[in-house]
Amino acid sequence: MINRVIWIILDSVGMGELPDADKFGDRGSNTIGNIAKQLKLDVPNMRKLGLANIEGMVNLEKVEEPEGVYGRIGELSNGKDTTIGHWEMVGIYSPIAFPTYPDGFPGEVTDKFEAYVGKKILGNKPASGTAILEELGKEHMETGRPIVYTSADSVFQIAAHEDIIPIEKLYDMCREARKILSNEHAVARVIARPFLGEPGSFYRTANRRDFSLVPPKDTLLDILQQSGKDVIGVGKIEDIFSGKGITEAIHTKDNMDGVDKTIEYMNKDNKGLIFTNLVEFDSKWGHRNNVEGYAKGLEEFDMRLPEIIKNMKDTDVLMINADHGCDPTTPSTDHSREYVPFLAYGKELKNNADLKTRKTFSDIGQTIAEILDVKQLEIGESFLKDIKR
Known part of the structure; x- marks a missing residue:
């Protein structure tokens, strides 16, 4: 048996x-x-x-x-x-299919998220996870603004340097985004994408979390x-x-x-x-x-x-x-x-x-x-x- x-x-x-x-x-x-x-x-x-x-x-x-x-x-x-x-x-x-955002997320999503975070977001476009860190990681470290991006999949991804936005704060942002992304904007996953390193040598950590x-x-x-x-x-x-x-x-x-x-x-x-x-x-x-x-x-x-x-x-x-x-x-x-x-x-x-x-x-x-x-x-x-x- x-x-x-x-x-x-x-x-x-x-x-x-x-x-x-x-x-x-x-x-x-x-x-x-x-x-x-x-x-x-x-x-x-x-x-x-x-x-x-x-x-x-x-x-x-x-x-x-x-x-x-x-x-x-x-x-x-x-x-x-x-x-x-x-x-x-x-x-x-x-x-x-779950909704995807080849042109980035609309204002009705980003405005609510930015109001919660208290800062404007960076990015808001489809991108490779490592490429967007090279593009916006330095500005993120200087401003504390979270990087938001998507892909061909139904995902709302939030990248943040662990020394700038602590892990638990990033997870809280993801939980709020999960609440915002409902009904017609109910993406399959909100993903926390924490990273470390310096400009030119950023690397993603194992503290990724998916909020499905x-x-x-x-x-x-x-x-x-x-x-x-x-x-x-x-x-x-x-x-x-x-x-x-x-x-x-x-x-x-x-x-x-x-x-x-x-x-x-x-x-x-x-x-x-x-x-x-x-x-x-x-x-x-x-x-x-x-x-x-x-x-x-x-x-x-x-x-x-x-x-x-x-x-x-x-x-x-x-x-x-x-x-x-x-x-x-x-x-x-x-x-x-x-x-x-x-x-x-x-x-x-x-x-x-x-x-x-x-x-x-x-x-x-x-x-x-x-x-x-x-x-x-x-x-x-x-x-x-x-x-x-």
């Missing part, structure tokens, strides 16, 4: 454009495939589970007899961001919580769901800290779900178009995979997938509309089980609901019968 799922999200690790990628400006995006085309990607442990054998995977060498479950999964919702992706995984279909919309309805997480199961969020999971349905959470400073914390929870007495997001693929390498860093990050995670598996109980199932793409080889620094790879492993699961292509991320959540014997989700089709021994 399976009584716990360890669910690890490799944030932004997509594997090829979805059929409607052109509508999102993402034709040609393939995060894993394009990285592996430029560099030799050494990920033997994920390949052993079936990564290279996934339908549509390119530029990775297949293995003869994969030891895990593998497949690729498409996104049904109208978006390509963290919130919509994670929400779909746990049963929320989002046909209407509260999910509009109950998700798999709520169902598990209501059924008396543990729902443990590692990394930014708690932020993505605004704490809804989470029984315990811990934030992490980087991917390897995320793996460490996941393993620590695996060795505690809990039943239900350990839900981990490893964000550096997206935040540190994808958005920065850092191909070498992204490849190294994948290899570092791959090296930890045997350790994760070694710490699994016989009654555990491990699931690994992404939430969208962020191809570092393309000119764009934004997320990309891609299929995501899916891998699973456990003593109760079949070896070499090919799921082919699934049409919605919710199939994963529906499968977890069946594994843990709780109420079905509104969308998604369980594939448990195809993978259980």
Whole structure:
């Protein structure tokens, strides 16, 4: 009997454009495939589970007899961001995209925010997170005015030097912005982007926080919580769901800290779900178009995979997938509309089980609901019968 799922999200690790990628400006995006085309990607442990054998995977060498479950999964919702992706995984279909602001935020938003802050903002435009620090960081330090910017995603980002605006004050600004950004301006996330350093050498710190919309309805997480199961969020999971349905959470400073914390929870007495997001693929390498860093990050995670598996109980199932793409080889620094790879492993699961292509991320959540014997989700089709021994 399976009584716990360890669910690890490799944030932004997509594997090829979805059929409607052109509508999102993402034709040609393939995060894993394009990285592996430029560099030799050494990920033997994920390949052993079936990564290279996934339908549509390119530029990775297949293995003869994969030891895990593998497949690729498409996104049904109208978006390509963290919130919509994670929400779909746990049963929320989002046909209407969250609002975006290619020309910056309107006065009805910025006037209220500036009134709260007591200063005019800097920026108010789409920008790369590191580029806008180089452009406006010095002025921010001289004036104390917060830097506000967005991207192709539905985000209101506030950057502030930790020595100029203390962390808790920045978080308070984000909470106020979250209240202001409602109704037609209900962006998916308000993000605190603290940084340190001096002009010419600014760097973002690990004190980032996401202030997401509260999910509009109950998700798999709520169902598990209501059924008396543990729902443990590692990394930014708690932020993505605004704490809804989470029984315990811990934030992490980087991917390897995320793996460490996941393993620590695996060795505690809990039943239900350990839900981990490893964000550096997206935040540190994808958005920065850092191909070498992204490849190294994948290899570092791959090296930890045997350790994760070694710490699994016989009654555990491990699931690994992404939430969208962020191809570092393309000119764009934004997320990309891609299929995501899916891998699973456990003593109760079949070896070499090919799921082919699934049409919605919710199939994963529906499968977890069946594994843990709780109420079905509104969308998604369980594939448990195809993978259980």
